[in-house]
Amino acid sequence: MRLSLPARSKGRPRTQTPEIRTTLIISDLHIPEMDMAAYNATLHFIRDKRPTYLFVAGDMLDLHSFSSFAKDPELDHRTEESLEMANDVLDALQEASPTTIIKFIAGNHEKRLTRTLYEIPEVLPFVTKGKKPDQLLVDALNLERRNIDYYGYPEVVNHHGFYITHGEAAGLHAAKKELETHGVSGVSGHCHANRYWERRGRNGVTQWWSIGGLCSRDVAYRPNNSWVGGIGYLSQIVGSDVFSFAALPIVKGQFLYDGKTYCQDGAFETV
Numbered sequence: 001m002r003l004s005l006p007a008r009s010k011g012r013p014r015t016q017t018p019e020i021r022t023t024l025i026i027s028d029l030h031i032p033e034m035d036m037a038a039y040n041a042t043l044h045f046i047r048d049k050r051p052t053y054l055f056v057a058g059d060m061l062d063l064h065s066f067s068s069f070a071k072d073p074e075l076d077h078r079t080e081e082s083l084e085m086a087n088d089v090l091d092a093l094q095e096a097s098p099t100t101i102i103k104f105i106a107g108n109h110e111k112r113l114t115r116t117l118y119e120i121p122e123v124l125p126f127v128t129k130g131k132k133p134d135q136l137l138v139d140a141l142n143l144e145r146r147n148i149d150y151y152g153y154p155e156v157v158n159h160h161g162f163y164i165t166h167g168e169a170a171g172l173h174a175a176k177k178e179l180e181t182h183g184v185s186g187v188s189g190h191c192h193a194n195r196y197w198e199r200r201g202r203n204g205v206t207q208w209w210s211i212g213g214l215c216s217r218d219v220a221y222r223p224n225n226s227w228v229g230g231i232g233y234l235s236q237i238v239g240s241d242v243f244s245f246a247a248l249p250i251v252k253g254q255f256l257y258d259g260k261t262y263c264q265d266g267a268f269e270t271v
Contacts, residue, residue, distance in 0.1 A: 018237045019237070020238070021235070021236045021238050022052050022233070022236075023053040023054070023159065023164075023234040023235075023236070024049070024051040024055070024231060024232070025055045025187055025189075025211065026042060026054070026213075026214060026231050026232075027056070027057040027166065027188075028192055028213025028215050029060045029061075029089065030059055031082050031089065032078060032081060032082050033062055033219050035214050035215060035216045035250075036216075037254075037263070038250045039089075039214050040263075041250065041263050042214065044266050044267045045255075045257070046093065046096040047267075048260070048262075049097075050100060051097065051100055051233075053100065053101050053103065054093060054097070054100050054102045055102075055103050055104075055157070055159070056090075056103070056104045057107075057165070057166055058105050058106060058108070058166025058167070059213070060086055060089070061083070062109055063109050063110065064078065065077055066116050067112060083140050086141055087141060090141060090142075090148070102146070102148045103148065103151070103157065104143055105155065105157060105165065106137065106150070106151065107189070107190065108168070110137055111152075113133070113137060114133035114134055114137065114152070114153075117136065118133055153166060156182060159234075161241050162185055162234060162236065162243055162245075163182055163184050163185065163187075164187055165182075165188050166188060166190055167188025169190070170190060170191045171191065173195070173197070174190070174193065174195050175196050175208045178197075179197050179198075179199060179207075182208070183206065185207045186209075187208070187209045187232050192212055192213050192225070192228065193212055193226070193227065194209075194211055194230050195210035196208070196247065209245055209247050211231060211247050212230030212231075213230065214250075215229075230248055230250050231248050232247050232248065233248060233257065
Protein backbone atom coordinates (compact mmCIF):
# COMPACT_ATOMS: atom_id res chain seq x y z
CA MET A 1 0.00 0.00 0.00
CA ARG A 2 1.34 3.38 -0.97
CA LEU A 3 1.02 6.25 1.49
CA SER A 4 0.54 9.80 0.30
CA LEU A 5 0.85 13.07 2.14
CA PRO A 6 -2.34 15.09 2.57
CA ALA A 7 -2.60 18.28 0.52
CA ARG A 8 -2.85 20.36 3.70
CA SER A 9 -3.30 19.87 7.42
CA LYS A 10 -6.71 19.93 9.03
CA GLY A 11 -8.35 23.26 9.68
CA ARG A 12 -10.39 25.93 8.02
CA PRO A 13 -8.66 27.20 4.87
CA ARG A 14 -7.56 30.82 4.74
CA THR A 15 -9.53 32.82 2.20
CA GLN A 16 -7.85 36.20 2.44
CA THR A 17 -4.46 37.78 3.10
CA PRO A 18 -3.98 38.32 6.83
CA GLU A 19 -3.68 41.85 8.19
CA ILE A 20 -0.25 42.49 9.74
CA ARG A 21 0.31 44.87 12.64
CA THR A 22 3.89 46.15 12.89
CA THR A 23 5.54 47.75 15.91
CA LEU A 24 8.97 49.31 16.28
CA ILE A 25 10.51 49.37 19.75
CA ILE A 26 13.34 51.76 20.55
CA SER A 27 14.88 52.44 23.94
CA ASP A 28 17.77 53.92 25.87
CA LEU A 29 18.55 57.05 23.88
CA HIS A 30 19.88 58.67 27.06
CA ILE A 31 19.56 62.17 25.62
CA PRO A 32 21.85 64.10 25.32
CA GLU A 33 24.28 61.12 25.12
CA MET A 34 22.65 59.77 21.95
CA ASP A 35 24.28 57.79 19.16
CA MET A 36 23.33 60.11 16.30
CA ALA A 37 24.31 57.67 13.53
CA ALA A 38 22.15 54.90 15.02
CA TYR A 39 19.30 57.34 15.63
CA ASN A 40 19.37 58.67 12.06
CA ALA A 41 19.49 55.12 10.66
CA THR A 42 16.40 54.35 12.76
CA LEU A 43 14.61 57.41 11.36
CA HIS A 44 15.23 56.12 7.83
CA PHE A 45 13.85 52.73 8.89
CA ILE A 46 10.68 54.40 10.21
CA ARG A 47 10.23 56.38 6.98
CA ASP A 48 10.68 53.22 4.95
CA LYS A 49 8.55 50.80 6.98
CA ARG A 50 5.88 53.14 8.38
CA PRO A 51 5.13 50.87 11.37
CA THR A 52 1.64 50.77 12.83
CA TYR A 53 3.04 51.52 16.29
CA LEU A 54 6.23 52.93 17.76
CA PHE A 55 7.14 52.39 21.40
CA VAL A 56 9.75 54.63 23.03
CA ALA A 57 10.50 52.08 25.74
CA GLY A 58 12.29 54.00 28.45
CA ASP A 59 15.39 56.03 29.23
CA MET A 60 14.83 58.44 26.39
CA LEU A 61 16.34 61.00 28.77
CA ASP A 62 19.44 60.52 30.88
CA LEU A 63 18.60 63.24 33.47
CA HIS A 64 22.12 63.15 34.82
CA SER A 65 21.55 66.04 37.23
CA PHE A 66 19.03 63.96 39.18
CA SER A 67 21.27 60.91 39.50
CA SER A 68 22.08 59.57 42.96
CA PHE A 69 25.45 58.40 41.64
CA ALA A 70 28.63 60.44 41.30
CA LYS A 71 28.07 63.10 38.66
CA ASP A 72 30.15 64.11 35.65
CA PRO A 73 30.43 67.95 35.79
CA GLU A 74 30.26 68.15 31.99
CA LEU A 75 26.84 66.48 31.99
CA ASP A 76 25.39 68.27 34.98
CA HIS A 77 22.88 71.13 34.58
CA ARG A 78 21.81 70.06 31.08
CA THR A 79 18.21 69.18 31.92
CA GLU A 80 16.63 72.02 29.93
CA GLU A 81 18.82 71.23 26.93
CA SER A 82 17.91 67.54 27.21
CA LEU A 83 14.18 68.26 27.31
CA GLU A 84 14.45 70.50 24.26
CA MET A 85 16.37 67.80 22.40
CA ALA A 86 13.82 65.16 23.43
CA ASN A 87 11.04 67.30 21.99
CA ASP A 88 13.02 67.61 18.75
CA VAL A 89 13.40 63.83 18.64
CA LEU A 90 9.66 63.30 19.16
CA ASP A 91 8.98 65.84 16.39
CA ALA A 92 11.28 63.91 14.05
CA LEU A 93 9.70 60.55 14.93
CA GLN A 94 6.22 61.87 14.19
CA GLU A 95 7.33 63.56 10.97
CA ALA A 96 9.04 60.36 9.78
CA SER A 97 5.71 58.51 9.81
CA PRO A 98 2.69 60.69 10.65
CA THR A 99 0.29 57.73 10.73
CA THR A 100 2.33 55.73 13.26
CA ILE A 101 0.83 55.61 16.75
CA ILE A 102 3.53 56.45 19.30
CA LYS A 103 3.52 55.33 22.92
CA PHE A 104 5.97 56.44 25.62
CA ILE A 105 7.15 54.22 28.47
CA ALA A 106 9.26 55.81 31.19
CA GLY A 107 12.48 54.17 32.30
CA ASN A 108 14.50 54.25 35.48
CA HIS A 109 16.27 57.41 34.27
CA GLU A 110 12.96 59.27 33.85
CA LYS A 111 12.14 57.98 37.34
CA ARG A 112 15.03 60.10 38.59
CA LEU A 113 12.94 63.20 37.97
CA THR A 114 9.71 61.89 39.48
CA ARG A 115 11.59 60.47 42.48
CA THR A 116 13.04 63.91 43.18
CA LEU A 117 9.56 65.45 43.14
CA TYR A 118 8.25 62.78 45.51
CA GLU A 119 10.97 63.88 47.94
CA ILE A 120 9.57 67.43 47.94
CA PRO A 121 5.79 66.90 47.60
CA GLU A 122 4.94 70.41 48.79
CA VAL A 123 6.02 71.85 45.43
CA LEU A 124 3.87 69.48 43.35
CA PRO A 125 0.80 71.75 43.16
CA PHE A 126 3.01 74.46 41.67
CA VAL A 127 4.71 72.36 38.98
CA THR A 128 2.11 69.80 37.84
CA LYS A 129 -1.57 70.39 37.18
CA GLY A 130 -2.43 66.84 38.21
CA LYS A 131 -0.32 66.99 41.38
CA LYS A 132 1.51 63.89 40.16
CA PRO A 133 5.25 63.81 39.44
CA ASP A 134 4.75 61.96 36.15
CA GLN A 135 2.61 64.83 34.89
CA LEU A 136 5.67 67.09 34.83
CA LEU A 137 7.36 64.81 32.31
CA VAL A 138 4.15 64.49 30.26
CA ASP A 139 3.92 68.28 30.10
CA ALA A 140 7.61 68.86 29.40
CA LEU A 141 7.49 66.50 26.42
CA ASN A 142 4.07 67.74 25.22
CA LEU A 143 2.82 64.17 25.13
CA GLU A 144 -0.87 65.04 25.46
CA ARG A 145 -0.67 67.54 22.61
CA ARG A 146 1.09 64.90 20.53
CA ASN A 147 -1.57 62.27 21.40
CA ILE A 148 1.14 60.02 22.82
CA ASP A 149 0.07 57.68 25.63
CA TYR A 150 2.35 57.70 28.68
CA TYR A 151 3.21 54.75 30.93
CA GLY A 152 5.23 55.24 34.10
CA TYR A 153 8.17 53.19 35.28
CA PRO A 154 8.15 50.19 35.74
CA GLU A 155 4.83 49.60 33.97
CA VAL A 156 4.43 46.71 31.54
CA VAL A 157 2.21 47.29 28.49
CA ASN A 158 0.15 44.44 27.06
CA HIS A 159 0.40 45.21 23.36
CA HIS A 160 -2.08 42.83 21.74
CA GLY A 161 -0.68 39.89 23.70
CA PHE A 162 2.99 40.88 23.44
CA TYR A 163 4.42 42.66 26.48
CA ILE A 164 6.61 45.75 26.29
CA THR A 165 8.42 47.42 29.18
CA HIS A 166 11.63 49.27 29.89
CA GLY A 167 12.85 46.43 32.07
CA GLU A 168 14.63 46.14 35.39
CA ALA A 169 16.98 43.22 34.75
CA ALA A 170 20.58 43.72 33.65
CA GLY A 171 23.60 41.55 33.02
CA LEU A 172 24.24 38.53 30.83
CA HIS A 173 20.88 36.89 31.59
CA ALA A 174 18.62 39.96 31.46
CA ALA A 175 16.14 38.37 29.03
CA LYS A 176 15.92 35.22 31.16
CA LYS A 177 15.21 37.28 34.29
CA GLU A 178 12.49 39.29 32.55
CA LEU A 179 10.84 36.14 31.21
CA GLU A 180 10.89 34.56 34.66
CA THR A 181 9.35 37.73 36.10
CA HIS A 182 6.53 38.15 33.57
CA GLY A 183 5.95 34.62 32.29
CA VAL A 184 4.83 35.85 28.85
CA SER A 185 6.47 36.81 25.57
CA GLY A 186 7.79 40.34 25.33
CA VAL A 187 10.67 42.77 25.04
CA SER A 188 12.59 45.18 27.24
CA GLY A 189 15.53 47.54 27.07
CA HIS A 190 17.61 48.80 30.00
CA CYS A 191 20.59 46.42 29.70
CA HIS A 192 22.10 48.00 26.54
CA ALA A 193 22.57 44.55 25.01
CA ASN A 194 20.78 42.14 22.72
CA ARG A 195 19.70 39.10 24.74
CA TYR A 196 17.20 36.29 24.16
CA TRP A 197 15.62 33.58 26.27
CA GLU A 198 12.82 31.11 25.66
CA ARG A 199 10.89 28.64 27.74
CA ARG A 200 9.02 25.65 26.33
CA GLY A 201 6.22 23.73 27.96
CA ARG A 202 2.97 21.91 27.34
CA ASN A 203 1.26 25.16 26.39
CA GLY A 204 3.88 26.13 23.83
CA VAL A 205 6.80 28.53 23.93
CA THR A 206 7.25 31.91 25.58
CA GLN A 207 10.06 34.18 24.44
CA TRP A 208 11.72 37.34 25.75
CA TRP A 209 14.10 39.71 24.05
CA SER A 210 16.27 42.43 25.55
CA ILE A 211 17.35 44.96 22.94
CA GLY A 212 20.31 47.33 22.84
CA GLY A 213 19.60 51.03 22.54
CA LEU A 214 20.38 54.26 20.76
CA CYS A 215 22.84 55.58 23.33
CA SER A 216 26.43 56.50 22.54
CA ARG A 217 29.11 54.18 23.90
CA ASP A 218 31.45 57.15 24.28
CA VAL A 219 30.39 58.31 27.74
CA ALA A 220 32.77 59.62 30.37
CA TYR A 221 30.99 58.02 33.33
CA ARG A 222 31.40 54.48 31.89
CA PRO A 223 34.36 54.49 29.48
CA ASN A 224 34.87 50.70 29.35
CA ASN A 225 31.30 49.62 28.66
CA SER A 226 30.25 46.73 26.41
CA TRP A 227 26.98 48.29 25.26
CA VAL A 228 25.42 47.25 21.97
CA GLY A 229 23.10 49.37 19.86
CA GLY A 230 19.84 47.93 18.67
CA ILE A 231 16.10 48.19 18.07
CA GLY A 232 13.26 45.69 17.89
CA TYR A 233 10.67 45.10 15.16
CA LEU A 234 7.48 43.18 15.95
CA SER A 235 5.02 41.79 13.40
CA GLN A 236 1.66 40.36 14.51
CA ILE A 237 -1.22 38.80 12.59
CA VAL A 238 -4.29 40.80 13.60
CA GLY A 239 -6.88 38.66 15.33
CA SER A 240 -4.46 35.91 16.34
CA ASP A 241 -1.58 35.26 18.72
CA VAL A 242 0.91 34.65 15.89
CA PHE A 243 3.89 37.00 15.85
CA SER A 244 7.51 37.30 14.82
CA PHE A 245 10.13 39.49 16.43
CA ALA A 246 13.43 40.70 15.03
CA ALA A 247 16.09 42.12 17.32
CA LEU A 248 18.16 44.32 15.03
CA PRO A 249 21.69 45.05 16.28
CA ILE A 250 23.10 48.38 15.11
CA VAL A 251 26.83 48.23 14.41
CA LYS A 252 28.77 51.39 13.60
CA GLY A 253 25.56 53.25 12.91
CA GLN A 254 24.02 50.79 10.47
CA PHE A 255 21.91 47.64 10.37
CA LEU A 256 20.35 45.19 7.92
CA TYR A 257 16.71 44.21 7.54
CA ASP A 258 14.64 42.67 4.76
CA GLY A 259 17.27 43.11 2.07
CA LYS A 260 18.14 46.70 2.91
CA THR A 261 20.95 48.48 4.70
CA TYR A 262 19.91 51.35 6.96
CA CYS A 263 22.45 53.99 7.92
CA GLN A 264 22.46 57.68 8.74
CA ASP A 265 22.51 58.53 5.01
CA GLY A 266 19.38 56.57 4.08
CA ALA A 267 17.99 53.14 3.22
CA PHE A 268 19.77 51.20 0.46
CA GLU A 269 18.96 47.96 -1.32
CA THR A 270 21.51 45.29 -0.47
CA VAL A 271 23.36 44.10 -3.56
